[in-house]
Amino acid sequence: MKKKILSIVLTSALLAGIAYQFKPTDTKAATKNLNLHFIDVGQGDAIYIKTPNGDDIVIDGGNKAKGDIVVDYLKKQKVKDIEVMISTHPDADHVGGLDEVLEAFKVKSVYAPNVSNNTQAFKQFLTAVKNEKLKIKPVTAGVKLNLKGVSAEFVGPVKSYSKSDLNDWSAVLKLVYNKNSFLFTGDAESKSEQDMIKSKKDLKADVLKVGHHGAKTSSSQAFLDKVKPKIAVIGVGANNRYGHPTNDTLNRLKKYKTKVYRTDKNGSVVVTSDGKKITVKTEKK
Numbered sequence: 113m114k115k116k117i118l119s120i121v122l123t124s125a126l127l128a129g130i131a132y133q134f135k136p137t138d139t140k141a142a143t144k145n146l147n148l149h150f151i152d153v154g155q156g157d158a159i160y161i162k163t164p165n166g167d168d169i170v171i172d173g174g175n176k177a178k179g180d181i182v183v184d185y186l187k188k189q190k191v192k193d194i195e196v197m198i199s200t201h202p203d204a205d206h207v208g209g210l211d212e213v214l215e216a217f218k219v220k221s222v223y224a225p226n227v228s229n230n231t232q233a234f235k236q237f238l239t240a241v242k243n244e245k246l247k248i249k250p251v252t253a254g255v256k257l258n259l260k261g262v263s264a265e266f267v268g269p270v271k272s273y274s275k276s277d278l279n280d281w282s283a284v285l286k287l288v289y290n291k292n293s294f295l296f297t298g299d300a301e302s303k304s305e306q307d308m309i310k311s312k313k314d315l316k317a318d319v320l321k322v323g324h325h326g327a328k329t330s331s332s333q334a335f336l337d338k339v340k341p342k343i344a345v346i347g348v349g350a351n352n353r354y355g356h357p358t359n360d361t362l363n364r365l366k367k368y369k370t371k372v373y374r375t376d377k378n379g380s381v382v383v384t385s386d387g388k389k390i391t392v393k394t395e396k397k
């Protein structure tokens with residue numbers, strides 16, 4: 113009975129347009145934590161962020177075949193709708209699963225760099241965006257996301273690159289929650305890293321989503337010197353044919369005594385921040 117009354121109250125709250133404070137699914141908002149989920153999708157990236165205000169952000173969706181894993185993961189996290197979807201760049205191991213996410217959830221905005229790819233995976237993504245009646249908002253350095261409780265600004269791509277450098281087009285997001293900061297680099301390589309350094313944006317971050325799955329062509333020493341990460345997360349498949357992550361990258365990360373987590377060894381990685389302290393939980397030890 114009580115439940116029924118509560119649901120009536122909530123329904124009228126929704127009707128009154130003050131659903132914000134009463135959103136029944138926002139139980140995590142009360143704890144005022146920021147949660148980052150680096151979902152294990154094998155070789156590729158898929159990241160889910162729940163902001164302290166209860167907003168949902170998805171960055172990349174893994175390969176086409178991994179879309180259902182991402183959808184299931186988001187459903188387990190009780191995601192109802194997605195405020196911000198970001199496709200870092202149009203490579204299949206990032207954009208491939210996003211069409212399934214678009215079909216499964218109400219998505220309110222989609223961000224992607226202004227570059228295309230002539231692949232099936234990218235075309236399906238564009239079709240799914242169209243079916244949701246959305247228009248892609250182009251990402252360049254300086255674009256900000258309008259979210260409460262956190263500051264979120266793209267620091268890359270600083271420039272346009274050639275179509276053969278799709279990785280350098282990657283949307284790079286810097287997220288700040290109180291004293292903690294996070295950098296999501298997509299597959300940005302050293303050319304883009306150099307341009308971000310030259311742009312003089314503050315790149316410092318406690319947590320770094322390592323660029324391009326730990327390839328040696330990303331995470332240059334000059335870039336890491338600016339980021340100074342305490343925690344690094346690598347989205348990578350076990351025994352992948354690219355040899356990711358490379359020892360070069362892992363060794364460069366050692367300079368800052370960075371604690372490295374990888375989805376091939378740790379499974380999905382969940383990073384939680386209360387605005388001051390960061391804790392990490394992994395699916396596997």
Ligand SMILES: [Zn+2]
Binds near residue numbers: 156157203205206325
């Ligand atoms: Zn990739």
